[in-house]
Amino acid sequence: MYKFPKGLYVDVRIEETFDTKISFKKLTLQEQKIRNNRGAFIRVFDGRRWYYSSTTDINGIQAQIDALAQMATPNREILEHPIVKAFEVNQETIMEYDAKSVTDIPAQEKQELLESYLTLITDPTIVHHSSFYADNKTVKSIYTSKGTAVTFDKQTCGVRINLELSCGEKKNQTSISKAGVFFEDLLNLEDFFQTELEKNIAFTRDAELVIPGEYPVLLGPEATGVFTHESFGHKSESDFMVGDETMKAEWALGKRIGQSLLTIIDDGTVPGNGYVPYDDEGTKGKKTYIITEGILSGRLHSAATAAQLEESLTGNARAMNFEFEPIVRMTTTYIERGNRPLGDIVTEMENGIYVDTVKHGSGMSTFTLAPDRAYRIENGQIAGPVNVSVVTGNVFSALAEVDAVSEEFELMSFVGGGCGKMEQWPLPVGFGGPYVRVRKLKVQ
Amino acid sequence: MKQESITIREKETAAKIQNTHINAVRTKDITKKGVRVFADGNIGISGAIGDVAEEKLVENAIQNLSVGIEYPYPISRDRKDHRSYNDNPMTAGELLSITESILETLRKEYPDFDFSETISANEIMTEMRNSEGLDLKYEDAHYSLGLILKEKKSANLFDGILMCVGCRFDMDKFWAFNRPYLEAYRNRVALPEGEVLPVFTMEPDNLMSFLNRSLNGERFATGSSIFSGKMGEQLFNEKVTLEQNRNPLHQPGAFFDMEGVVLPEDRHVLIESGKLVSVFTDKKNAHLYNLPHTGSASGAYDGMPSLTTVPLRFRTDSKDLKGALKGQPAILTVISSGGDFTPDGSFAAPVQVGFLFDGERIIGRLPEFTMRSHISKMLGEDYIGTFDNTVFYIGDLPTQVQGYYMTIMK
Numbered sequence: 001m002y003k004f005p006k007g008l009y010v011d012v013r014i015e016e017t018f019d020t021k022i023s024f025k026k027l028t029l030q031e032q033k034i035r036n037n038r039g040a041f042i043r044v045f046d047g048r049r050w051y052y053s054s055t056t057d058i059n060g061i062q063a064q065i066d067a068l069a070q071m072a073t074p075n076r077e078i079l080e081h082p083i084v085k086a087f088e089v090n091q092e093t094i095m096e097y098d099a100k101s102v103t104d105i106p107a108q109e110k111q112e113l114l115e116s117y118l119t120l121i122t123d124p125t126i127v128h129h130s131s132f133y134a135d136n137k138t139v140k141s142i143y144t145s146k147g148t149a150v151t152f153d154k155q156t157c158g159v160r161i162n163l164e165l166s167c168g169e170k171k172n173q174t175s176i177s178k179a180g181v182f183f184e185d186l187l188n189l190e191d192f193f194q195t196e197l198e199k200n201i202a203f204t205r206d207a208e209l210v211i212p213g214e215y216p217v218l219l220g221p222e223a224t225g226v227f228t229h230e231s232f233g234h235k236s237e238s239d240f241m242v243g244d245e246t247m248k249a250e251w252a253l254g255k256r257i258g259q260s261l262l263t264i265i266d267d268g269t270v271p272g273n274g275y276v277p278y279d280d281e282g283t284k285g286k287k288t289y290i291i292t293e294g295i296l297s298g299r300l301h302s303a304a305t306a307a308q309l310e311e312s313l314t315g316n317a318r319a320m321n322f323e324f325e326p327i328v329r330m331t332t333t334y335i336e337r338g339n340r341p342l343g344d345i346v347t348e349m350e351n352g353i354y355v356d357t358v359k360h361g362s363g364m365s366t367f368t369l370a371p372d373r374a375y376r377i378e379n380g381q382i383a384g385p386v387n388v389s390v391v392t393g394n395v396f397s398a399l400a401e402v403d404a405v406s407e408e409f410e411l412m413s414f415v416g417g418g419c420g421k422m423e424q425w426p427l428p429v430g431f432g433g434p435y436v437r438v439r440k441l442k443v444q
Numbered sequence: 445m446k447q448e449s450i451t452i453r454e455k456e457t458a459a460k461i462q463n464t465h466i467n468a469v470r471t472k473d474i475t476k477k478g479v480r481v482f483a484d485g486n487i488g489i490s491g492a493i494g495d496v497a498e499e500k501l502v503e504n505a506i507q508n509l510s511v512g513i514e515y516p517y518p519i520s521r522d523r524k525d526h527r528s529y530n531d532n533p534m535t536a537g538e539l540l541s542i543t544e545s546i547l548e549t550l551r552k553e554y555p556d557f558d559f560s561e562t563i564s565a566n567e568i569m570t571e572m573r574n575s576e577g578l579d580l581k582y583e584d585a586h587y588s589l590g591l592i593l594k595e596k597k598s599a600n601l602f603d604g605i606l607m608c609v610g611c612r613f614d615m616d617k618f619w620a621f622n623r624p625y626l627e628a629y630r631n632r633v634a635l636p637e638g639e640v641l642p643v644f645t646m647e648p649d650n651l652m653s654f655l656n657r658s659l660n661g662e663r664f665a666t667g668s669s670i671f672s673g674k675m676g677e678q679l680f681n682e683k684v685t686l687e688q689n690r691n692p693l694h695q696p697g698a699f700f701d702m703e704g705v706v707l708p709e710d711r712h713v714l715i716e717s718g719k720l721v722s723v724f725t726d727k728k729n730a731h732l733y734n735l736p737h738t739g740s741a742s743g744a745y746d747g748m749p750s751l752t753t754v755p756l757r758f759r760t761d762s763k764d765l766k767g768a769l770k771g772q773p774a775i776l777t778v779i780s781s782g783g784d785f786t787p788d789g790s791f792a793a794p795v796q797v798g799f800l801f802d803g804e805r806i807i808g809r810l811p812e813f814t815m816r817s818h819i820s821k822m823l824g825e826d827y828i829g830t831f832d833n834t835v836f837y838i839g840d841l842p843t844q845v846q847g848y849y850m851t852i853m854k
Contacts, residue, residue: 021747025662031748032511037493039474050460050468056475056494071469107511128666164668171668171787173657209790212816212853240601243463244558250599323472325460361782365600366794366812368782389792390783392814396599422561422592444792444816444853 002062004145007074009045009084010065011144013280014038014058015322018103022111023132027118030130032107039322040064041280046072047081054323079146082307088283089147095139096277097155100182102135110135113186114159117193121161125201128164133157134415135183140280148282154275155181156428158415161193165204172204174357174372179413181271199356203373207385210374210443216352217391217441218345218377221410223355223369225431227438228264228335229419230363231398232257236266236290236298237316237328237421238305248309255296258399263336264291266300268315272413274332274430276315281326285315290333291399302328320424329421332430338405342435345404352377353443355391360417368392393441406435446482446519447502448574448704450491450745451475457536458564459543461591464551466543471536478746481505487515491746513748517727520704521576526583527699529692530611533585534565542613546589549619554626559591559606570698580706582698587613593629604629604797605779609696610839621837625806633800633808635775635854642774642828643815644765644801644847646836650793654785654819655686656753659714661725661740665733670789670819671720680718680823683830688712688724688740689757694842703727703749705739712738714756718823726751760844762829766803774847775810776801776836789819804835815850822848 004010019035037056042064044051051068055061078084114133121129135157142150158179165172176196178189219227234240241247268276268285276285281303290298301309302317305328317326346354357372369391376383393401411432418426453475460468478491479501488511490504534542543563550559567585572578589608594600606625608618635641663669671679690699691710700706703726714722725733726741729751741749762768776799783793798810817826828847835845 023748029511029513030750031489031513032508033489033491033747035491035746039493049466052460052468052470054470054472054474127668128662164663164666166667166672169788171670171672173663173668173787204787209786209788212792234601239462244594244596246597246599323474325468325470359784364602364779364781364796366782366796368794370782370784387786387788387790389786389790389816390794390814392782392794422590442814444814 001143002065004065005069005074007076007078008069008072009078009145011043011142011281012040012061012065013322014040014141016139018137020102020107020110020135021132022107022114023130024114024118025130026128027115029111032111034107041319041322041325042068043325044068044072045084047075047078048073052325083304084146086303086307086313087144087146087148087281088313090278090282090284091147091149093150094152094277097137097153097181100184102137102155102157102183105183110183117159117161117189120190120193120197123197123201125165125167125204126163127166129161131159131161133159142278142280142282144282150278150282152277156273156413156415157181157183157186158413159186160415163200165200167205170204170207172200174200176200177414177416179273179415199373203385207387210353210386210388212444214440215443216349217438217443218349218352218354219436219438220354220356221432221434222412223358223371224335224433224436225412226358226361226369227367227436228433229330229333229429229431230361230367230369231393231395232264232291233330233333234363235395236300237330238299238301238309239328241299242305242308251296251299253296253298256294257291257296258294258402260293261338261405262291262294262399262402263289264333265289265336266316266330266333268331270332270411270430272332272411272430273428274330276318276331279315279317279326280319281317283313283315283317285331288314300328300330302326318427320427324424327421327424329427330419330429332411334411334431335405335433335436337407337409338434339407340404342406342408345406345435345437346377346382347380349377349437350379353386353388354382363395365395366392367395367398389444391441391443393438398438398441401439402436403439404437409434446575448480448519448572448578449498450478451571452745453569455567456564457539458562459540460562461543461547462560464547464559466540466547469540476745477501478744479505481509482515482519483509485514485516487513487748489746489748517731519574519576520578521574523577523706524579525706526581527692528583530585533567534587534613536565539563539565539587542615545615556596556630557626558594558596561590561592563587563589563591572700572704574704578704580700580704582692582700584692584696586611586696595629608839610841612840614840617837628799628806629809631808633810635810635813635852636773636800639851640849641852642769642772642847643777643850644774644845645777645780646833646838646843646845648846650783650785650791651822652756655756659723660751661723661733661735662729662751664723665729665735670787674720676720678719679820680715681825681827682718683761684715684718684823684827685713685759685761686715687757687759688714688738688754690755694757695755697755701726701739701741702743703739703741705741707739724754758830758844758846760830760832762831765831765835765845768828768847769803774801774803775799776806785819791818791822792816814853816853817848817850826850
């Protein structure tokens with residue numbers, strides 16, 4: 001298909017995307033947009049340095065390969081280079097979404113679905129709202145000079161309603177979102193949206209400012225997802241470890257990180273935002289146990305980091321889109337289901353905070369969660385709502401503070417937003433998990 | 445039928461850095477085109493990336509008219525304004541040469557640190573033209589240095605950042621600032637005594653985001669802004685003046701909004717001497733809510749004009765940063781990630797990287813801490829001022845430093 005220059009490793013990633021966006025302000029249609037785009041990212045490696053090019057000229061890919069090759073220095077031993085040796089060679093076509101493709105659903109049907117949920121918004125506390133339906137179907141093809149030729153598709157769709165609430169002097173801005181992989185996943189969600197609307201109205205009306213301090217914190221599945229992602233997920237991305245002896249020692253496999261009730265998994269095979277049947281350098285998607293029963297048991301890799309740390313590939317080289325190179329990223333990352341009923345966990349808490357939903361999070365040495373809805377826990381029961389700016393904890397100690405994991409469990413996908421890592425934001429990822437109790441976190 | 449087109453072209457050469465060496469070189473040249481058509485009070489839109497014929501985009505936009513999205517507002521017209529802010533962009537060769545030089549010095553003088561991420565040279569062209577005589581063009585070029593810094597003995601993902609953005613890179617100024625800055629990383633110091641301390645920042649992202657949400661005309665009019673019903677009221681300290689600012693010399697970006705509106709002097713005052721005097725609007729929301737139109741439309745190249753956020757900038761109101769401290773030790777925040785305002789204006793944020801400084805010199809790195817305040821205090825009784833940044837060299841754009849007294853929690 002392409003003429004790959006001798007003495008160099010080359011890969012080509014072609015992305016064809018279909019996107020729909022239908023948006024409303026209150027009940028007035030604002031936009032109905034359908035995008036069909038194509039682009040490619042080309043990489044050339046000479047064993048010393050990578051050369052990348054991003055282009056929208058699909059017919060000019062060979063010229064781009066040749067131009068990058070001119071910048072590189074041919075290397076007779078390129079196939080023996082540890083990174084090049086690490087690349088899998090796969091040849092497969094996986095088209096999971098041709099049968100129920102969002103490309104086949106008329107835009108009018110998508111619009112009517114969104115409008116049907118907007119009719120639920122009647123309470124005067126909601127002074128304004130905007131909303132959108134969005135879907136994406138992407139077909140990726142990856143070809144490498146080692147012989148990989150894979151083509152696969154992925155698909156997501158979802159509805160998001162942004163709410164502006166006002167109750168006297170009390171203001172709130174929040175959103176309700178539901179996503180799936182098939183259009184039918186978004187049907188018949190009236191009960192979900194109604195319940196969420198009622199929770200947000202009550203929260204706006206009744207929330208009081210939290211008394212700052214250290215509390216035991218119960219995290220709901222969404223908050224657990226963000227907590228897992230921010231407190232530990234980024235630490236498991238091994239590009240931070242390359243060439244860094246301190247990090248290698250700190251995060252040595254086999255080290256105890258948490259109690260035995262804690263198992264954390266990254267799984268690229270889960271349908272949804274983090275679905276990666278092949279990663280963006282052609283490695284097959286995998287399920288990786290990064291913490292097993294409290295013990296550090298794995299980390300996430302691209303071919304380069306796997307080769308440099310002499311570990312196995314995990315299929316975590318992902319790019320935000322065709323304009324960027326793949327770097328080590330999470331897929332769907334979650335704490336495994338526990339064995340304790342939620343009710344029992346709450347009953348044990350005399351004075352704590354329950355974080356239900358989250359606006360955003362971050363994870364450096366201190367991780368943060370900015371709660372959307374949070375509640376006091378008093379005498380073993382979830383009590384009144386509280387406004388919390390931020391919940392913080394130390395990434396080195398927080399996982400050891402997890403002392404209860406529920407049997408209730410939910411994985412979720414969203415529309416809008418995603419994970420940020422340096423210049424590549426937002427990348428869709430999946431997360432969620434069980435209800436998790438952390439013995440002590442700072443609440444502001 | 446009236447017709448409007450938007451073209452954005454972005455060119456980039458980027459050196460990707462790992463372990464203080466260039467690991468990769470990336471080139472990019474992407475064109476995005478959007479077309480809008482207007483007929484019978486409706487708008488149709490289309491767009492594509494790459495080399496797509498304009499006729500095809502017009503055809504798609506005409507089809508989109510049938511969706512029936514109303515846009516009964518006069519489109520901008522009869523204005524030609526072409527501006528180029530940097531006719532001498534950094535070449536790929538210059539970029540790599542500068543990068544190699546910086547990395548060589550870092551490897552030699554700072555072997556206890558690892559540096560990674562990106563140094564890039566970017567060119568941008570944004571053009572908006574329509575059938576009514578509008579012809580706007582913005583061309584600019586910048587280099588951007590963003591290196592994350594990690595102490596080799598640290599188990600953190602990263603410990604700090606070196607930043608520099610501008611038109612012309614000045615190696616002497618870069619090292620004159622960054623050598624003492626990196627030395628300060630090596631010098632661990634304790635937080636000053638006291639519960640309330642002066643805190644300065646160059647990038648008050650949380651504050652700007654909260655003000656953007658609160659000054660949005662649609663939110664203001666519908667009652668969900670903390671400022672709703674307070675037009676004309678004294679909200680903040682009399683020193684505080686905040687404006688929508690589209691001057692590319694202050695913040696890189698097109699000088700016109702996504703409805704082709706150019707503001708007088710590229711700016712519009714929203715808060716003047718602490719008093720709320722305006723909120724920002726696009727054509728639609730100005731009409732819907734009977735508010736002054738402030739040329740604040742945003743949106744994608746192929747999307748509908750919409751009202752989201754605008755580039756905000758405080759007017760410099762203070763001089764002599766050192767004098768303002770009156771000898772009191774102060775904190776400079778460099779990385780404060782993950783904090784937020786609650787809807788009622790309370791603010792809390794962890795500071796992952798902060799420095800002790802005396803108004804002129806960065807003295808040493810502080811341990812992590814959390815800071816807390818409220819919007820009305822930060823820009824009210826606890827506001828110190830907004831200063832031209834003459835202390836910290838982060839490029840040749842006219843940046844600012846802003847300070848407030850904050851409650852500090854260790």
